[in-house]
Amino acid sequence: LNKNGDTISSDKVPHVGYTLNTEQSICEVNDVEDLETEIVYENGYLYVNKLSHKGTKCTAYFDLIPDSQAPTVTITLSSTDTSITVTANATDNVGVYYYYYKLDNGEEVRSEEAIYTFEGLTKDNTHTVTVRVEDAAGNVASDSGEITVGLKAGDVILAASKPQGQTTDWTSNGTGITYYYEGDTNEVNNWVQFAGFWWRIIRINGDGSIRMIYQGTSANETGTGTQIGESAFNSSDDNNMYVGYMYTSGQRQGHDNPSTIKGTLDTWYNNNIVKKGFGDYVDGHAGFCGDRRVTSGTGTGTSITYYQLYTRISNSSPSLTCQTKDIYTTTNSSTGNKALTYPIGLISADEAIFAGSEYSYLNTGQDYWTMSPYCFRSSTGASVFSVDSDGSLGGFSVDSLNGVRPVINLKSAIAISGSGTTSDPFKVVGAS
Numbered sequence: 001l002n003k004n005g006d007t008i009s010s011d012k013v014p015h016v017g018y019t020l021n022t023e024q025s026i027c028e029v030n031d032v033e034d035l036e037t038e039i040v041y042e043n044g045y046l047y048v049n050k051l052s053h054k055g056t057k058c059t060a061y062f063d064l065i066p067d068s069q070a071p072t073v074t075i076t077l078s079s080t081d082t083s084i085t086v087t088a089n090a091t092d093n094v095g096v097y098y099y100y101y102k103l104d105n106g107e108e109v110r111s112e113e114a115i116y117t118f119e120g121l122t123k124d125n126t127h128t129v130t131v132r133v134e135d136a137a138g139n140v141a142s143d144s145g146e147i148t149v150g151l152k153a154g155d156v157i158l159a160a161s162k163p164q165g166q167t168t169d170w171t172s173n174g175t176g177i178t179y180y181y182e183g184d185t186n187e188v189n190n191w192v193q194f195a196g197f198w199w200r201i202i203r204i205n206g207d208g209s210i211r212m213i214y215q216g217t218s219a220n221e222t223g224t225g226t227q228i229g230e231s232a233f234n235s236s237d238d239n240n241m242y243v244g245y246m247y248t249s250g251q252r253q254g255h256d257n258p259s260t261i262k263g264t265l266d267t268w269y270n271n272n273i274v275k276k277g278f279g280d281y282v283d284g285h286a287g288f289c290g291d292r293r294v295t296s297g298t299g300t301g302t303s304i305t306y307y308q309l310y311t312r313i314s315n316s317s318p319s320l321t322c323q324t325k326d327i328y329t330t331t332n333s334s335t336g337n338k339a340l341t342y343p344i345g346l347i348s349a350d351e352a353i354f355a356g357s358e359y360s361y362l363n364t365g366q367d368y369w370t371m372s373p374y375c376f377r378s379s380t381g382a383s384v385f386s387v388d389s390d391g392s393l394g395g396f397s398v399d400s401l402n403g404v405r406p407v408i409n410l411k412s413a414i415a416i417s418g419s420g421t422t423s424d425p426f427k428v429v430g431a432s
Contacts, residue, residue: 080413123150233402245371291348346404370393
């Protein structure tokens with residue numbers, strides 16, 4: 001019997017919260033029990049094994065698992081210009097049986113899925129979404145949230161905390177307008193709490209995603225507390241391929257092999273974002289620029305090589321353009337080189353210049369890596385830009401130890417609150 005007291009037919013097998021009553025369940029042929037045929041119930045599916053007789057009829061009976069513990073649920077909301085999508089993050093000691101979704105004071109919609117989308121809505125209208133979850137024994141929990149249709153995270157941030165500058169970047173096919181922060185730590189309200197850590201927003205990307213850099217486990221972190229540790233950028237500096245966040249042996253711009261620092265960042269991301277359930281909020285499409293365009297030199301092997309970014313920085317003319325092969329995006333992205341397993345990287349030297357270099361909030365009193373190639377010289381080897389302890393930019397040999405500050409991009413279609421101050425930081429609703 002199911003929990004409504006009706007006989008369960010083959011298309012109404014309970015998906016969670018029940019066990020198969022093997023004593024009562026039976027298969028018959030012409031009203032005679034078939035002892036060879038087996039009824040198996042696994043992971044919410046019913047199987048009939050060793051079926052050998054035409055006309056076999058099987059009846060399965062289920063017992064409700066005793067359960068007095070209520071489930072838990074928190075919801076995440078996102079929207080387009082015409083819809084709201086709600087994700088229910090629910091847990092239960094036995095399992096969630098039904099999800100009930102409600103928009104404002106409307107009727108509940110019952111589903112077995114943890115994601116539901118309300119369609120046909122009007123932009124700029126604000127709605128309350130409520131989710132109630134129920135286990136098989138009837139224990140319930142609920143959560144609700146408010147969201148404005150079509151209002152993106154970047155809209156909230158722009159309204160609450162004005163970035164100081166704007167330019168174009170590589171997102172949206174190089175036509176996106178990015179809004180960036182510049183100035184010292186007391187001048188910019190770009191604080192974020194996410195996934196149990198503090199971050200600083202670098203910019204709102206041209207595709208609407210939010211780019212931010214790791215700040216530590218509290219807003220008061222300074223020095224090495226603003227880093228996840230130290231790492232070499234790469235294992236060797238004797239070839240210009242090693243300036244790449246990923247590289248291919250014998251090629252200047254390949255991305256078949258991970259750098260040392262990429263391994264450090266991937267491990268941190270897996271342990272602190274993926275395993276803790278925050279990965280769905282992170283954008284893999286905006287990517288990270290490791291610009292390896294050459295200004296002078298052949299750009300192969302051990303020839304002296306200077307990169308375009310070296311020239312841009314020397315001329316104080318930063319740019320957020322990037323060629324496709326140097327934009328590191330995840331494998332499911334529609335842009336970039338699609339070479340990343342995890343959507344995590346490092347700040348670029350151009351971004352550090354836009355932020356104000358030594359006079360910016362990025363100055364932590366420590367040396368830490370950027371993702372930007374500096375040059376290759378036979379006398380000094382492969383080197384990559386770093387933000388130095390005084391906030392200025394310098395070139396470090398890739399096999400030296402330097403600080404690591406992860407950079408990630410939050411999705412644009414997420415609900416976000418706050419004003420960006422240390423007392424009221426921006427928070428991703430349901431994920432702080």
